[in-house]
Each structure stands twice: as C-alpha cells, then as structure tokens.
Amino acid sequence: MTETNAVRKYSTKKEFFKEYKKKSRLQEIWRMFLKNKLAVIGLVIFVIIVLTAIMAPLISDYENDAIKMNVSERLTPPNSQHIFGTDEIGRDIFARIVHGARISLLVGLSSVIIALFIGGIFGAVAGFFGGKVDGIIMRSMDVFLCLPDVLLALAIVAAFGTSLVNMTIAIGLSFTPKFSRVVRSAVMTVRDIEYVEAARAIGATNSRIILQHVLINCIGPIIVQVTLYVANAILTISALSFIGLGIKAPTPEWGNMLASGRAFMRDNAYIVMAPGFAIFITILSLNLLGDGLRDALDPRLKQ
Amino acid sequence: MIKYVVKRLLEMIPIIFALTFVVFTIMYFTPGDPTAVILGNEYTEEASMRIKQELGLDKPFFVQFVRYVGNLIRGDFGMSYITRAPVSEQLIGRFPNTFKVVAGAMLFCVALGVPIGVFSGTKPYSLLSNITMVIGLLGVSLPIFWLGLLLILLFSVKLGWLPSSGIEGFSSLILPSIALGANYMANIMRTTRSSMLEVIRQDYIRTAKAKGVSQRNIVRKHALRNAMMPTITVIGMNIGALLGGVVLTETVFSIPGTGRLLVESINNRDTPSVLGCLVIMAVCVAVSNLIVDLIYAYIDPQIKSQYSGGRG
Amino acid sequence: MDAKKVNTQENTLEIKNLEIEYFSDDGIVKAVNGIDIFIKTGKTIGLVGETGAGKTTTALSILNLVPEPQGKIVSGEILLEGKNVLTMNEDELEDIRGDKVAMIFQDPMTSLNPVLTIGDQIAEGLEIHRKISKKESIKQAKEMLELVGIPGDRAGEYPYQFSGGMKQRVVIAIALACSPDLLIADEPTTALDVTIQAQVLMLINELKDKYRMSMLMITHDLGIVAEVCDEVSVIYAGNILEHGNLKDIFDNMLHPYTKGLFDALPDIETRRSELKPIKGLTPDPTNLPSGCPFHPRCDYAMEVCFSVMPGNKWISSTHCVQCHLYKDTDKNML
Numbered sequence: 042m043t044e045t046n047a048v049r050k051y052s053t054k055k056e057f058f059k060e061y062k063k064k065s066r067l068q069e070i071w072r073m074f075l076k077n078k079l080a081v082i083g084l085v086i087f088v089i090i091v092l093t094a095i096m097a098p099l100i101s102d103y104e105n106d107a108i109k110m111n112v113s114e115r116l117t118p119p120n121s122q123h124i125f126g127t128d129e130i131g132r133d134i135f136a137r138i139v140h141g142a143r144i145s146l147l148v149g150l151s152s153v154i155i156a157l158f159i160g161g162i163f164g165a166v167a168g169f170f171g172g173k174v175d176g177i178i179m180r181s182m183d184v185f186l187c188l189p190d191v192l193l194a195l196a197i198v199a200a201f202g203t204s205l206v207n208m209t210i211a212i213g214l215s216f217t218p219k220f221s222r223v224v225r226s227a228v229m230t231v232r233d234i235e236y237v238e239a240a241r242a243i244g245a246t247n248s249r250i251i252l253q254h255v256l257i258n259c260i261g262p263i264i265v266q267v268t269l270y271v272a273n274a275i276l277t278i279s280a281l282s283f284i285g286l287g288i289k290a291p292t293p294e295w296g297n298m299l300a301s302g303r304a305f306m307r308d309n310a311y312i313v314m315a316p317g318f319a320i321f322i323t324i325l326s327l328n329l330l331g332d333g334l335r336d337a338l339d340p341r342l343k344q
Numbered sequence: 345m346i347k348y349v350v351k352r353l354l355e356m357i358p359i360i361f362a363l364t365f366v367v368f369t370i371m372y373f374t375p376g377d378p379t380a381v382i383l384g385n386e387y388t389e390e391a392s393m394r395i396k397q398e399l400g401l402d403k404p405f406f407v408q409f410v411r412y413v414g415n416l417i418r419g420d421f422g423m424s425y426i427t428r429a430p431v432s433e434q435l436i437g438r439f440p441n442t443f444k445v446v447a448g449a450m451l452f453c454v455a456l457g458v459p460i461g462v463f464s465g466t467k468p469y470s471l472l473s474n475i476t477m478v479i480g481l482l483g484v485s486l487p488i489f490w491l492g493l494l495l496i497l498l499f500s501v502k503l504g505w506l507p508s509s510g511i512e513g514f515s516s517l518i519l520p521s522i523a524l525g526a527n528y529m530a531n532i533m534r535t536t537r538s539s540m541l542e543v544i545r546q547d548y549i550r551t552a553k554a555k556g557v558s559q560r561n562i563v564r565k566h567a568l569r570n571a572m573m574p575t576i577t578v579i580g581m582n583i584g585a586l587l588g589g590v591v592l593t594e595t596v597f598s599i600p601g602t603g604r605l606l607v608e609s610i611n612n613r614d615t616p617s618v619l620g621c622l623v624i625m626a627v628c629v630a631v632s633n634l635i636v637d638l639i640y641a642y643i644d645p646q647i648k649s650q651y652s653g654g655r656g
Numbered sequence: 657m658d659a660k661k662v663n664t665q666e667n668t669l670e671i672k673n674l675e676i677e678y679f680s681d682d683g684i685v686k687a688v689n690g691i692d693i694f695i696k697t698g699k700t701i702g703l704v705g706e707t708g709a710g711k712t713t714t715a716l717s718i719l720n721l722v723p724e725p726q727g728k729i730v731s732g733e734i735l736l737e738g739k740n741v742l743t744m745n746e747d748e749l750e751d752i753r754g755d756k757v758a759m760i761f762q763d764p765m766t767s768l769n770p771v772l773t774i775g776d777q778i779a780e781g782l783e784i785h786r787k788i789s790k791k792e793s794i795k796q797a798k799e800m801l802e803l804v805g806i807p808g809d810r811a812g813e814y815p816y817q818f819s820g821g822m823k824q825r826v827v828i829a830i831a832l833a834c835s836p837d838l839l840i841a842d843e844p845t846t847a848l849d850v851t852i853q854a855q856v857l858m859l860i861n862e863l864k865d866k867y868r869m870s871m872l873m874i875t876h877d878l879g880i881v882a883e884v885c886d887e888v889s890v891i892y893a894g895n896i897l898e899h900g901n902l903k904d905i906f907d908n909m910l911h912p913y914t915k916g917l918f919d920a921l922p923d924i925e926t927r928r929s930e931l932k933p934i935k936g937l938t939p940d941p942t943n944l945p946s947g948c949p950f951h952p953r954c955d956y957a958m959e960v961c962f963s964v965m966p967g968n969k970w971i972s973s974t975h976c977v978q979c980h981l982y983k984d985t986d987k988n989m990l
Contacts, residue, residue: 189588317490
C-alpha cells in the first residue's frame with residue numbers, strides 16, 4: 042500500500058463510517074455535491090430555466106408576444122420594452138425564448154425517458170444474463186452506434202415527418218443504444234457483488250433480483266447519464282429545427298429562431314444572440330450538473 | 345498487423361450491411377407515394393404504375409432490399425427521384441467538400457486539443473491549466489450552429505477577414521473547421537488533460553522518477569503514450585459525431601456537401617439520395633473507427649504483438 | 657563500481673527529525689512526525705509497521721519524491737553521504753535518483769510502464785547515469801536481467817508478458833542497474849505469492865551482499881526482518897517507537913506495541929492456538945491522539961501517556977524506545 046493510497050483509503054474509510062454512523066448515503070452525496078461550486082451553479086441555472094419554462098404563461102403572453110406578427114416593431118434592437126429585441130416580424134424575442142424553453146425541456150426530458158425505458162430494458166437484460174443474450178442485444182445496438190445519433194434522428198424524422206411527437210420519438214430512439222450500454226455496464230458491475238449473489242442463493246427470482254437490487258444500485262450512473270443526455274437531446278432538437286427538420290415556425294423554438302434570424306443577422310446581430318445563448322446556457326448547466334453528480338456519486342473519479 | 349487489418353475489415357461488412365438494412369427499412373416505411381414525388385405535376389395512375397414497375401417498387405420488401413444491396417456492391421446507389429441522375433454521381437460531387445471540412449475540423453481538434461491537454465495535465469495547478477478547464481467546459485456546451493453564426497458575425501461581417509460561405513480555397517475552410525471542431529477540441533482537451541493527470545500519478549511514473557529520468561522525458565517517454573490511449577478512444581468516438589455535425593456546419597456555411605445533400609433530399613422526399621447519403625456516412629464512420637483502432641493497436645503493445653506474430 | 661564505493665561517511669543515510677504532512681479534503685494528515693533513521697554503510701535497517709504508519713512516505717522522502725503539492729516535508733534533514741537531499745535542486749536530485757539511491761516498489765504489477773519494453777526500462781537508468789550509448793545500455797540491461805534470473809533475450813518484451821514474480825525481478829533489475837549505494841525496498845514481496853516471496857527476498861539479499869549496498873527494508877513482516885536486517889525500527893503513526901538490533905527487538909522487546917506485533921504472530925513452536933491481535937485500529941492520521949500516539953490501544957497506558965509525548969529513552973547503546981514505561985534512568989541501571 043503506497044502512502045498516497047493509504048491517505049485515499051483513510052479518507053474513504055472515514056467516509057465509510059460517516060455514511061453508516063451519522064448520515065445516510067444520500068446526504069453524503071449531497072454534501073459532496075455542494076462542495077463542487079460549478080455543479081451548484083449548474084443546478085441553480087437549470088432550476089431557473091425549469092421554473093421559467095413552467096411559469097412561461099405568467100411571464101409573457103403566448104399569443105400576443107410570442108406568436109402574433111407586429112410589423113411596426115420588426116427588428117427592434119434590445120430596449121427596455123423588448124430586452125432581447127424583436128425578430129424579423131416584430132415578435133418579442135424574450136417571450137419566444139421563454140416559451141421555447143417549454144418545448145426544449147419537454148422534448149428533451151421525454152425523449153430521454155423513452156431512451157431510458159427501451160434502452161434500460163435491453164441493457165438490463167443483456168447485462169444480467171450475459172452470454173448469448175448479451176451478445177445478440179449488444180451487437181444489434183452496435184449497428185446503431187455506427188450512425189451518428191443526429192443522422193439517425195434525421196432518418197427517422199425524414200421517414201415519419203416532423204411533428205413534435207415524431208421528433209421526440211426519433212431522438213429517444215437514437216439515444217436508445219447508448220442507454221442500453223450504460224445500463225448494461227452498470228448492471229454488470231453490481232451483478233456479481235455479494236448481496237446479489239446472496240439474493241440468488243436464497244432463491245429470489247431473476248426479475249426480482251434485477252428490479253430490487255441491481256437497478257436500485259445502478260441508479261447513480263444512470264442519473265448522471267440522464268442529465269448529460271437531456272443536454273444532448275435539447276441540442277439535437279434545436280439542431281434539427283435549425284436545419285428545418287424539427288419544430289416549424291411560428292412555434293417558438295430556439296433552433297428555428299436561429300434559423301429564421303440568420304438571414305437578418307448581418308445588420309441585426311442581436312437576433313441570433315439570445316436564442317443561441319439560451320441553448321448554450323441550458324446545455325452548460327446540465328453538463329455542469331451531470332459532471333458534479335458523477336463526482337459526488339463516485340469520489341474516486343475526482344482528480 | 346495485416347492480419348489484424350483484414351480481420352477488422354471483414355468485421356465491418358456485416359455492420360454496414362445491417363445498418364443499410366435498418367436505414368432501408370426506415371425509408372421503406374415512409375408514408376406517401378414515391379411516384380408522386382418523381383412525377384410531380386405529370387402524375388397519372390398509369391405513369392405511376394409504369395414507374396413503380398421500372399424501379400421495382402411494386403416488389404415485396406425483401407426483394408427490393410436484396411436488389412438495393414446488390415446494386416450497392418456494384419457502386420450503384422440508384423437514381424435520384426428529383427434530378428433523375430445516379431445518386432452515386434451526386435455523392436462523388438458532394439463528398440469531397442464534406443471530407444475537407446471534416447478533415448479540417450479533425451486537424452483543428454487534434455493539433456490544438458492534444459498539446460494543450462498534455463500541458464495542462466502535467467501542470468494541473470497552473471493558471472493555464474485552469475483557463476483550459478474553463479474553455480473546455482464552455483466549449484463542450486457550445487452548439488455548432490450558433491458558434492458558426494458567431495464566427496461569421498465576427499470574422500466575416502465585422503472584420504471581413506474570412507469568407508462566410510462556399511468552399512473555394514483554404515480560407516473558406518477555416519471557419520467551418522473551427523465551428524465543427526470546437527466541441528470536440530474541448531472534449532479532446534479535457535480527456536487528454538484528465539488522462540494525463542491520471543497517468544502522471546501512476547506507479548510506473550514514480551518508478552521512472554526514481555530512476556532519475558528528467559521531468560521532460562517523464563512526460564515525453566513515459567506518460568504521453570499511456571495518456572494518449574483514452575484520447576484516441578475519444579477521437580474515435582467523436583468522428584461519428586463530427587460527421588453528424590457536418591450537416592449543421594454545411595447548413596450554416598452554405599457548403600454543398602453530403603450533409604447539405606441529405607437535408608435537401610429529405611425535404612424533397614428523394615428516398616434514394618437520402619439512403620445514399622446515410623450509407624456513405626455510415627461507411628465513413630466505420631472506416632474512421634477502423635483507422636482509430638489501428639492507431640490504438642500501434643500504441644498498445646498488447647494488441648500489437650497479438651497480431652505481429654511475436655510471442656505472448 | 658568499486659571506486660565509487662569509497663565512502664568516508666560512516667552512515668550512508670542519516671534522517672534527522674523528519675516531519676511530513678499531507679493535505680487532504682479531510683484535513684492535514686500527519687504522516688511522519690519527527691523520526692530519526694541512521695543506516696551504516698553496508699548495513700540493512702528494517703522499518704516495520706502497519707499499513708499507513710508512514711513507511712512509504714519516509715522512503716519516498718529519501719528520493720525527495722513525496723507527491724507534491726499534497727505532501728509537504730515540514731522539517732528535518734535527510735543526509736545522503738553527508739549531503740542534504742531536501743535542499744538539492746531538481747538536477748542534483750535526478751543525478752542521485754537511480755544512481756546513489758534506488759528503490760524497489762511494492763506492487764510490480766503497476767510499477768512498470770506498460771508501453772515500454774522491459775529492456776528499455778532497465779537501460780534507461782544506465783543511459784542517464786552512465787552516459788553510455790543506447791546499444792551499450794541495452795547490452796548491460798540484458799546482463800542485469802540474467803542477474804535477476806530472466807533470460808536476456810526477453811529484454812524486448814513488454815511487462816504484460818511477465819508474471820508478477822518476474823515483474824518484481826525486473827523492478828529489482830531496474831533498481832540495481834546502476835549499483836546504488838543505498839537500496840530502498842518498499843514491501844518488495846507483499847504483492848507476490850508466498851512461494852515467490854522467498855525467491856525474491858533471497859535474490860535481494862544476495863545482490864545486496866554482492867554489491868555491498870546499504871538497505872532500508874520496509875515491511876510489515878517480522879519474518880523478513882529476521883532474515884534480512886541488521887537493525888529494526890518500529891514505526892507507528894509516523895513515530896519510531898522502538899529501535900534496536902535484531903537481538904534487542906526479537907529477544908528483548910520493550911515497547912507494548914512491539915510486543916503486540918509479536919503476539920499477533922502465529923508461533924509454531926509453542927503452537928499457541930489463539931493469536932492476540934492488538935486491540936483497536938490504527939489512529940485516524942488527520943486526528944492523531946495527544947501524547948503517545950499508541951496510548952488508546954495500550955494496555956499499560958498511564959495518565960502521563962495521554963498528554964506527554966515520550967522522548968527517546970536509550971536502554972543500551974543500540975536499543976532505544978519511546979515509552980513512558982521506561983525511564984532514562986534505565987540506562988544507568990544497566
């Protein structure tokens with residue numbers, strides 16, 4: 042045992058006692074998380090974004106500010122009335138961004154839930170049973186991994202059309218192989234731990250083992266991945282909308298706001314600033330949050 | 345080594361085949377009548393029937409698929425519904441542009457990301473290292489298309505240094521390469537930094553130090569090759585994402601490449617072209633992954649000796 | 657080689673009042689708290705203690721390789737043939753590392769660079785310190801391999817092609833390549849199979865005699881000490897609690913901790929059925945007990961032990977103990 046290892050071991054030994062004597066594991070994770078300033082900033086920003094999305098109708102009127110054309114005020118640079126300015130047909134950019142947050146978060150979260158559900162089932166089965174089952178499932182998932190997920194989403198959207206629901210499904214399906222991998226490896230790491238063996242030995246049935254022990258114990262890495270993939274999904278939505286294959290105008294969506302503002306940006310640079318920044322800050326906050334959670338859940342990874 | 349290359353090439357075939365099947369299936373079930381797209385205003389029942397027969401669209405799914413794959417092997421991607429020209433011609437015309445942008449982005453990521461990552465990994469408490477971390481963090485969250493627009497605003501509109509669109513000459517490649525590569529540059533930088541940090545505290549680095557090896561040689565001779573392994577993996581994983589991102593970059597910078605062709609074809613419901621683009625990109629991802637694996641095998645003695653006929 | 661051995665110093669190594677701290681998230685870890693170690697030229701000292709007692713940190717400090725910036729040498733002197741290692745600059749340190757002092761590490765599995773051939777790894781030190789060509793150094797590296805019992809033509813192979821015991825032989829070859837004056841062996845057999853342990857130990861012992869090296873043998877195994885060492889220091893929570901020659905420690909142990917260590921050993925001769933472990937755990941190094949660090953686990957603890965750190969009490973000219981049970985007067989009584 043090297044000395045540095047010893048130090049590390051001591052700190053975990055100490056945590057070990059803290060964990061079981063004073064605090065629950067959740068509290069310990071929370072304590073670790075709060076230590077990470079960047080992660081806390083990420084969490085705060087993300088909570089603000091979520092609250093904005095929830096309270097969007099209270100903040101600004103959807104029909105009047107975000108949708109209705111107002112030619113007399115078109116291309117107004119930011120001022121006290123329109124803090125982010127107005128777009129090419131006079132709609133308030135701030136209002137559109139606030140309402141756009143709803144779509145981004147809604148599609149982002151639901152597509153990841155789809156991916157988690159389908160990928161989780163495949164991954165858990167593959168990881169738990171191993172052998173041939175694992176081989177067949179993972180080889181077929183590998184096929185999908187060969188195609189970048191934006192392209193896979195594009196293909197699905199191309200085939201089934203560009204409605205909100207189709208896009209959610211498309212993004213969800215395109216993330217499925219990745220989630221099956223995450224869940225599989227998480228399941229595999231806890232599968233052989235003694236308590237699962239013990240549960241098997243006392244005759245618990247396979248499905249009960251999977252559900253009770255394995256999934257509960259691999260929830261940590263999954264939460265981290267969910268966080269990071271919600272960011273990814275939000276990016277994909279705006280990317281698809283930007284190239285005209287996602288949410289179509291007049292529905293406010295950050296990516297299509299950028300696409301329609303693009304033609305006017307040479308003389309009105311502000312028009313692409315706020316929507317792009319909205320995407321950026323949302324993804325940044327989720328990335329910070331995800332990294333922070335990962336470090337808190339697994340202190341060994343921290344450098 | 346040749347044995348390894350051949351083995352990997354053979355492994356690629358079923359994957360590309362399976363992928364073609366998946367994409368073909370998705371496109372097959374596209375609702376709507378393709379003959380309506382082909383005929384446009386000249387649509388009649390008769391003409392529709394005639395074209396369906398000509399293109400074999402009246403045949404069952406599997407017959408169509410086998411025919412498509414058979415043609416594919418001969419390099420025939422079918423006819424575009426819109427231009428009525430062979431899809432392969434379109435691809436040959438467009439692909440070099442995509443290749444240039446992706447290669448430029450790749451160069452940008454690796455040439456900048458790796459050295460900065462190495463440096464800040466060896467000096468984890470320096471100012472530069474902290475700046476690197478911040479840039480890395482912001483960089484991975486930047487949407488390609490927004491960054492592209494910002495770059496155009498700054499370097500084309502405001503400063504007038506670089507062209508904002510097209511693919512004429514070297515200067516027009518700079519902005520697209522940066523826009524496309526920035527994300528992955530940040531990613532590579534972060535990975536290299538953290539794997540360097542990890543490697544530098546390994547026992548074998550301590551062994552080397554105890555031998556009296558100088559700090560510079562510790563990094564060059566002992567740490568770098570080990571630290572490169574995760575970086576190469578990340579580069580490999582990013583090639584796919586890079587090819588996905590090229591669709592956005594080509595849209596932002598109006599570059600007539602495969603990505604743009606894909607979007608246009610989707611909008612025109614030009615199924616053979618869509619299929620062609622997706623298949624080509626999938627092949628690209630597979631080939632790039634192969635190259636990355638070969639580099640990996642070259643660095644890792646365990647894989648290398650497995651195939652070079654050495655002992656062990 | 658022999659020319660180099662001309663050494664006017666009586667002691668190859670003198671460590672005086674060494675204090676080392678680590679900074680961790682949970683506070684300051686006092687790893688080493690004012691220890692003294694003297695190694696006479698050609699002699700072997702065993703540093704015995706439990707995991708986390710500060711053994712490896714002490715060893716690394718001799719090469720000035722305590723990991724920075726977490727670890728910091730707070731005070732003390734480490735004189736290697738009269739020169740203070742702690743005040744040397746990086747160039748001077750690189751000169752002594754591997755040449756005057758070499759180290760065998762605990763875990764052979766992780767101590768070798770996976771992407772370099774073992775030949776290169778042995779030759780590297782020779783190239784640096786002997787200033788010889790690459791070709792010549794590889795030739796000598798092969799000789800070193802033969803010396804540790806590995807065929808020289810395996811020099812072109814990579815670490816993963818060797819077993820644990822073989823790897824440790826390679827590590828030994830690396831350490832001995834430049835025939836150092838002082839060899840530090842940090843639990844060189846702990847990570848090995850029991851059957852291999854004896855082989856490796858014998859090899860070290862043999863080579864040590866052959867090159868007339870001084871050695872610091874770090875271990876938690878009293879059996880190894882008996883086999884290899886001339887003198888023993890018992891270290892606990894960064895303090896040397898007892899020091900003496902083999903006879904002093906094995907036949908006339910004084911400190912309750914040392915006694916505890918022996919009681920925790922199985923004894924074949926008396927076939928005692930029950931081992932007596934030392935009660936309690938090693939103290940939390942971020943929060944060491946006041947007074948004698950061993951008092952919470954000591955059966956003989958007195959009031960004074962709770963507050964006052966016992967100093968060195970010399971029992972004889974070779975035997976020294978840090979414990980309130982013994983008075984300085986003991987020295988006179990002898």
